[in-house]
Amino acid sequence: MMNMVSDDEEKVVAGGQEEQHQEGSTMEIGWPTDVRHVAHVTFDRFHGFRGVPAELMMHAQEEEDDEDLAMVMINKAPSASKTVFGVSTESMQCSYDARGNSIPTILLQMQRRLYDNGGLAVEGIFRITADGNQENQLREHLNAGVVPANVDVHCLAGLIKAWFRELPGGVLDSLPADEVTRCQTEEDCARLCAKKLPASKAALLDWAVNLMADVAEQEKNNKMSTRNVAMVFAPNMTQALDPLTALKYAVQIMNFLNMLIETTIKQRKRSHHHSASSLRASSPI
Template sequence: MDIGCPTNVRHVAHVTFDRFNGFLGLPSEFEPDVPRKAPSASATVFGVSTESMQLSYDSRGNCVPVILLLLQSRLYDQGGLQEEGIFRITAENGEEEHVREQLNKGVIPDGIDVHCLAGLIKAWFRELPRGVLDPLPSEQVMQCESEEDFVKAVRLLPQTEASLLNWVINLMADVAECEHLNKMNSRNIALVFAPNMSRMADPLTALMYAVQVMNLLKTLVERSLREREMASSRLDEDDDSDQEDEEE
């Protein structure tokens, strides 16, 4: 059957997707149905490449998907860092499915359990088409024995994965700083995040690699905590010095 050329075609609008500002050029009559700043050009914010997602910068300059920043902000606002077993306790499946549907629209419903929010952050990393640490040569990761080795290894990550890793390390460090309340130290939080950061195809080496990934995350979290303590000490010293100058 021959198909002829289309007729009576009218160009309504040229719509593009900007990674930082969402959909651009959307006709005003469609705006009530599609959020002006959609979190993703795909139908879902889970299981898709970050290249199709709306991005923004966190307070440390990491360029990450907006949906992660929204989840993090809500988790912190609802006192999730102080909740015992945060990121370890599993939320109800029914609630998570409902929230997923809303997140695809760029909306986080009110009254969501903090364990559900934490679980969705882990799920986002777990369902990436490629794990954050997958660009690293597994042989090099397995050979790491010291903090210097781990730091040298993660420097090989592409910019996108490096930003995601830095973001999640600081998130884990925030959790570990509240260990006296949430019972989650650097090892505990690294243990629950490790399975979500890489995909080892060979089942014979998957367990050993997961343990090494946990060691990598734990080492980087402890390094971040140590750097924070040093920065805080320097600020205290500067404040004391300023106070002495004022007294003189």
């Protein structure tokens, strides 16, 4: 049996096919014209932005009342992004600490300001929560690479912890949780870190543990023992998605950090004793 289609129906069908064809077509976008290569700007992890055009430098100085701050924001930008929080260390300006670790420069500046302002001896340092508004204001300064001289030490300490808490991947996330749990001695902790931690995370951990040891050595003044310091830092060193898992794992991380801090303090005492013995041996009788 044959289907008879009228001329009007054929036109409707043909029109529908034509509309579908038009709807399926894409608009062609031409290549850009009148393009001028002004400059090739790169971000150097140890020197900040390089190759910034002179006119942009002048514009930044006009926008910023403090000319020195404007220069810092461009030449010595702490990060390739607009913030120093929540970004990888690969995109941050770094410097070497006294132990040869490559550490984000802004962290070293925060540490120096904390020490210079007597923060290590302040009771409850890294435990007491600072004012939220003050922290937000300080974040803005830190994002510009500036650590104010009169900053509140509790605010500074809180943002050091926040920096680790917001770090993508977490410092200790490379360590298998079951292996962390099995660590019973200081040697176990050291071996696990050497085996599993990437170099960049190992450097951050070493810096952080030495900072915690500096705090714990002032326990007589700040009331922060090795365990207390480990307790306040532990939740900031990993990024578990499940809150319950994070809470349980934080206890293991606390014990892990506590052993590392105690090891560091013991090594310092041995080194100091060895240096003192060598000095006495070399002194004339």
